[in-house]
Amino acid sequence: MTSTPKLSDLAGQLADIVGAANVLVDAADTAPFLSDWRGRYRGAAQCVVRPGNTGEVAAVVRACVEAGVPIVPQGGNTSLCGAATPDATGRAVVVSLGRMNRILALDAQNNTITVEAGCQLAAIQEAAQAADRLFPLALASEGTCQIGGNLSTNAGGVQVLRYGNTRELTLGLQVVLPSGEVWDGLRGLRKDNTGYDLKHLFIGAEGTLGIITAAVLKLYPLPKTLTTCWLNIASPAAAVELLNQAKSRFDAQLTAFELVSEPSLALVQQHIPGASRPTASSPWYLLAEFADAEPAAVEYWLGERLADGSVSDGVLAASAAQAKKLWALRENISEAQKIEGVSIKHDIAVPVSRIPEFLARADAALAAAFPGIRVVAFGHVGDGNLHYNLSKPDAQDNALFLACQAEVNRIVHDTVHALNGSISAEHGIGQLKREEILRYKSATEIDLMQTIRTALDPRGLMNPGKLPGPR
């Protein structure tokens, strides 16, 4: 980058703002910021800047905009769709929020926590727990991901059924706009009807409308008991019926409802040391968790379900350790599938009522097009969200299977679309589905998004190349 004095000027200006130690230019220093954690995307940047506070972020944005340089905001860099990786031109500046990791305030009586964007999710969970409160967002990457990234992708996870997505857990935001101005919406209010609800525009915008620098998040009472069970059921339709039956009985005490197919469990049993079947074999399983329900009430409910045949076998975890083991069966599916070999993954949502139809239609269409293809379906059935993954037929080689990816995606996404669903339930669009989404969103919706993006960022410098661009 020393060949273009213009760029050096900018790096120098940025060093004046954040300190030279916080402007990374050497390849060895910048490498971790230029590739996503799975190594699927690799980009380049003139430098990586690590501001220490909101004022510095604003000054960095102003300097970049003045220089006409694209800005790529980055949190814990755990995106599954390349949303935080710069493109290959090397023109961009990566703004890494990791130094802004302070818990700014915790108001136990208001049930809110105010945090900087660079806070790790796990640190927020811990701070809440220390105040006898729950911050319910929980994800596989919680020890690495940062709340700014969770907000920018509206992260989901395993407790959405009860507590909602990141969006529903957010009361206020502070954002550095593409103009370099700071919008201070750090309010901790449950009700505030004074104009457009701007925070919802920035949540899930993948950094294209500004850089989230801080947030006020909701806290909940810490559950005093958790009751976890593993249930054998006959079909996805039985899962949806049981979900509503459990909701009607336990309402908000039902906090998780996860579907696992037999092929998913079989992979875990095969590849994950120590994994053992909690029940007899069954085509489908459910992992359900209840917070603050009387364990005896859950046991009674389960007894009734065994008696009426809607559940054919089931175990209730007798200890926290046993509950953890049940959760490990669910959480290790991705890992087991990775060990098994290459796979083609989907993160889809349909109305909960249409989960059975989705599975029937997608399974049949794939079996017809790709004989022997293995469906590994599991996920948050309580939210209508499945991770619908395909493993290659036993006999096929990897390259041949991966060559079918576009065609497989088409079948799955067309089925989702026919059922009024979403081709990205919780992972976002990023670079991965930027073109794909154009097939399924109306021109009106794409235009509306583009109109807003252009209005807020007329020069198109905020995380360009992420989310759909103009048609």
Next chain:
Amino acid sequence: MTSTPKLSDLAGQLADIVGAANVLVDAADTAPFLSDWRGRYRGAAQCVVRPGNTGEVAAVVRACVEAGVPIVPQGGNTSLCGAATPDATGRAVVVSLGRMNRILALDAQNNTITVEAGCQLAAIQEAAQAADRLFPLALASEGTCQIGGNLSTNAGGVQVLRYGNTRELTLGLQVVLPSGEVWDGLRGLRKDNTGYDLKHLFIGAEGTLGIITAAVLKLYPLPKTLTTCWLNIASPAAAVELLNQAKSRFDAQLTAFELVSEPSLALVQQHIPGASRPTASSPWYLLAEFADAEPAAVEYWLGERLADGSVSDGVLAASAAQAKKLWALRENISEAQKIEGVSIKHDIAVPVSRIPEFLARADAALAAAFPGIRVVAFGHVGDGNLHYNLSKPDAQDNALFLACQAEVNRIVHDTVHALNGSISAEHGIGQLKREEILRYKSATEIDLMQTIRTALDPRGLMNPGKLPGPR
């Protein structure tokens, strides 16, 4: 309007779209649509149009935009801030959604109901109940207001503590944009991360960004038991402490938590026939309701609170009829205050933790400025939202008191602002607080709102004069 052929042309065009019977021009026909229900605002319009479906709304918008004529969307016309009343120029066309009152679908397994914007709130509650589900939005005007208005003002009410505002109850929208295009976002998904969440932009926008024509709303299990109690407490600080204590014990089973001051209850007792005190006299009261909690558990909890002195007296409703009587005490405060005489009202929110400080500061500042002024404070303390109303000193005459309105507003709103609160918690801005809000929002926030408004409605024809305009 016959004096300007241009306008007649438009009315004729509109009649071609919706049928002549659905274009009202005579003064006797249009009068109910040109004034708000409280008679605080009175406007004029060239006509009132009553479209029967979304296509007609879109055609009406296109015709008005082509003619350069302002559009005022109107639902049940129950706004408390003049948000649905046209201005006095007579240029506008009022688009009344009342004919679009069909329940389009109810998906019990997905826990969603799809409705047209003109559905009365009560009709939606009833349709949900008929399917053994709860639509939890509940307001005083539910027999008159329409869901399109509830959405456009993000209505609150008495169950926000458990279920959230209208915004949190909405999964999808269909909107006619200022361009006359239809955005079809009628999705019933719990998770959908495919770009900006456009629905949140239209919810609470008071019709300035388009006309909401239909919505997909969340349903919940119908509670099987409700337990209602009336509690005597010493202070607002005791209310906040008890709120958190009850949340920790009952979590989502706590569905309402309403604060009532002794002067509020005294007015009800004085003016509402049949109203009687359920407990001994106390400076403050709470009305708390629990859904699906064991009544014995609530009784035990109340016993503990009486024993530890945090509640000095209390009754648990022994029947639905008695619960209704307790709710009537809370719901009749506005009516009683109206009978008592003129009042100056505020709909404010602060962080729940700061409710005691708000009351102490506002009470003291008002007492100093207006000796003898009577504070009638009550409301949704569980959401940090109070209706903080002032009645005139006994000896003062009405005109003299009302002349102080601006000064009283200033004291109350400055106190709210100092505590990082909102001057409109659930009623919106409309015409009423259009200037006032400019004192409290940052220039950056007003500009951001204006940028979005101009981007979506470049000609400024959607409900002009509502929400803040450009500085």
